Amino acid sequence: MRTLPLLMIAVVLPLSGCDYIKSRFGAKPDIYYATYGEGYAAKPDLAQLEYEHPLSVKELVKVTPQYLDTLSQEQLDQLYARLPAGPIPDGAFDGSIVFPKGSSGKLRLAEMLGGLKGLAAQFKGKKLEIVGETLWKGKVFYRDEKVLRNRIEDLTILRPIIGAGEIPKISVDGRDAWLLFPAKLYCGQSLLDSRRESIIIDYAFTDELPGYREMPDSLAGRNGLKVRDEIRMIRPGLYLGRAYLDRAFGLNFILENKTLAKAGEADFLAGKIVQECWSGT
Template sequence: MRTHRSPRRVAATAAALLVLGLAGCDFFDSKDKAAPEIAFMPYTEGYAGKPDFARLEYQHPLSPDDLYKITPKNLSFLDQEQVDQIYARLSAGPIPDGPFEGDLFFPRGGSGKLRLSEIAGGGLKGLVVNVAGAKLDLVGETLWKGKVFYRGERLLRNRIEDLSALKKLGLVEENDANPLATEKIAGKDQWLLFPAKLYCGQSLLDGRRESIIIDYAFTDELPGYRRMPDLLAGRDGFAIRDEIRMVYPGFYLGRAYMDRSFVVNFVLYNKDIAERAKEEFMKTGKVQEDCWPGTQQRVAAIRSN
């Protein structure tokens, strides 16, 4: 089943995808060689040694200047607790609309490799296809790359740049009656797969305020669903649930969960939005909040002129 959108909407999305394909790479390929200079609270191993998020935010609020120090590259110089402390001081911001570039990142001390086959263990024994080992790892590497948000429909699809590896492993079903839909980005075909529901919901890390949720549980009920490979992200597969919060307009920090267990960090970026909204955000530190900001609303440290 395909989603029928107006020619104007399709043309606008295609144009935005072209711009992203040409201009989004520099953001992910920054030359940072150290962690961002942002304040953190002290912590130790174990739950009892973690700081209270409300106290953290009160003592060390993040200013717009602080937020613009953050890049996908320098996040990898932080450990997971520090990444969590940044995430807890963010709010959801506006639900994104349109295409975003994306990538995984691994904090300091991590393996630098996402291995869903090790994380899943025996948890996929009920899966109706034989998927294991390298196949699982490949799915993980494709799920948290570029995405297209359909804000009005509360729907998301993942952009897959290279489908050949998934096809070679037998993870793509295609026939003349149900051909794969593609978008042309910077002269290259990209496929829109793994549809997900998009809504506001409780963060699994910080319950004081909502995050934007990308939920694959009922992917089989969404327009554009095809059994393989989309089934792998749904409730009969990995049961993937992502949540994101805005670092600054156009840039989101995400956390991916598999069956409610945290698996990896990721980032999403739209250069056009980031450049267009920067001046106003630097002045006020405020944006439209589509999700519940909670009773302990985010503290924004604004510099005085």
Template structure:
């Protein structure tokens, strides 16, 4: 099956979790990715919430694989801010390898946040967001 943003927005939480569990970590990405927040998966609200967040709050991430860092594109202006370290590590979901986006040592505003991503299709990553060790939401990154 080909996975894209539209497909992910239509999936239920258990389907997103299964897809994440059954996908490889993939390479640490490099370059700019368009981000889509996946909140209330499998409901009629998912797509509308994603559009609002994308317009006003979070547009994606810009990775520098060589340096092992990323910056988020945030605000209506798409400013690059909120730095994270990027490395491969063990997922908190299933203890298998994933790409970790770690804000603990790089961000005052997001130091309690950890993202995990896995490659679900060429240039497409599915992510999980944790606040301390509590799961918050899912997201998708689509690279050009």
């Protein structure tokens, strides 16, 4: 168990009442992003970027899902690389996909879904990117078991391939969701930034987990898309995630739990967030 990295604590500035109010009414965070080009050689050094422009708690409390939607993929990468993993979440989180500004992210999602033989046939007449956003509504973390399951609110499209049998359900804010696609949960190396660990959501051995159903759960596993997610904490109750398919980057996503955000705010402002994953040096 580790406390918030010194590089973040050093730049923590207490929020005044005015700043707190602004953060709740959408004040844009003043976060620096390095200039970049298209080629790999034109990308900034992430370690140098963090050394010169570390993220402050004062700015991170202003980050909202709406703000993340305004960022390019390179800016999302630069933000993610400067975040610590934070504590491993517990409970239900709402999820949403982030399509970077000026990108073809929706096309990428459509390619991912369309590559699933047998499942793509169910999508006739529908835009695949809309299907992806409709199917997935979030994740449920079972922290003590080191297991995660995904919340699916509409089984209409998946029903033909799921078959018979009862599927476990959960109710979140009065909305029922089915729990599918189990994954292992642990700390591990980030595929973007190896200087510190991320929280890993690994579907490679989904078939070994309780409640596994060959269809559709195998679609995300080692015989399917080989999905591996990683997340880091922006602030309590808000995590930025990256989904990989066979180690190739696929898309960004957000996980949010507003109840946990409110409960953890005071400790976050005081720099008391516990780090369970390796936070680097």
